[in-house]
Amino acid sequence: MTKLTDTRTLILTRASARPGNLALPLPEGLHGAAAKMAIGRMIKLGWLEEVEANLRRNEPLWRETGDGHGTTLIATDAGLDAIGIDPVVIGTMAGLRDAKPEAIAAAQRPGTKQAQLIAMLQAPEGATIAEIAEATSWQHHSIRGAISGLLKKKLRLEVTSGKVDGRGRVYRLAGHVERAIR
Template identity: 65%
Template sequence: MPKLTDTQTIILSAAAQRADNLAMPLPKGLHGAAAKKVITMMIGRGWLEEVDADLRKGEPLWRETGDGHGTTLVATDAGLLATGLEPVVVKTMAAIRTHAAQPPAPKRPTPRAGTKQAQIITLLQRPEGATIAEIVAATGWQAHSARGMIAGALKKKLGLPITSEKVDGRGTVHRLNAS
């Protein structure tokens, strides 16, 4: 194992604890010519690598490239091995941290039984589907309310796969696909 300075150890250890093994930001007090010297040497030894910074993710910049883009620093597998860490373990831990930081997927709402919404879903599930006029007759609603229920509550909120097609003699027929 190569001999690392305290600064190199701090940089690589911090990178091992960050998602995607980012070596940025550098430790406090390390800037200017000293930072450039340390980083240049670490890149030369293959411990760090300059990669394009993803500004949408808010990755910190190491340097600007002059075309409105910039680069950031990432610890390589060789850099992680230099600190005595196995790259596979570091990548696994980074994946666990990233997964744990993500909020759980929102629970999809389910329609209550016996409501007008449930009646409409039942009408739409029939093989022949349902027209707005049939939904209005079953619920006593206005036509615009029935269309709003289909577009808003059923399609958007519940995410149901409802299709519409023009049928001769019936008009527009809405169906809830069984997928």
């Protein structure tokens, strides 16, 4: 098993909180030959991928290709998995515009009740307050507070709800809609 060093963990964690999982800029103090070695190894492991930089969006350059183009680095699903972050949660967080990276990273920590709440609301069938309470051991008022405060206000996620026959009120993250079979 490949060792996950502090530098590799820092690069991947920061990338997970950036739009598009951009791995640049690198941590302060990591440059030159040390940066080339660290990034080269992470590319070989499949944790980072070199892609064409979108210069119109001012994406940071990893290297210039010589033909007027450049490349940047992005964290792959394997890289995110290496640090224990679920790529599905990252997909939801990518839709955030003005949220603070620290708030996004906190919600992405695997195994936390917040991550569990987000995963339940991302499921196509969504979740009821009772189902969330059973899974997290939270009180109903705490769940409603987490949805209102953490998800809607702090992370600026769009949470929808609607009544479903036989289940009651079901909550979902916008874009994760249950497909009714008729």
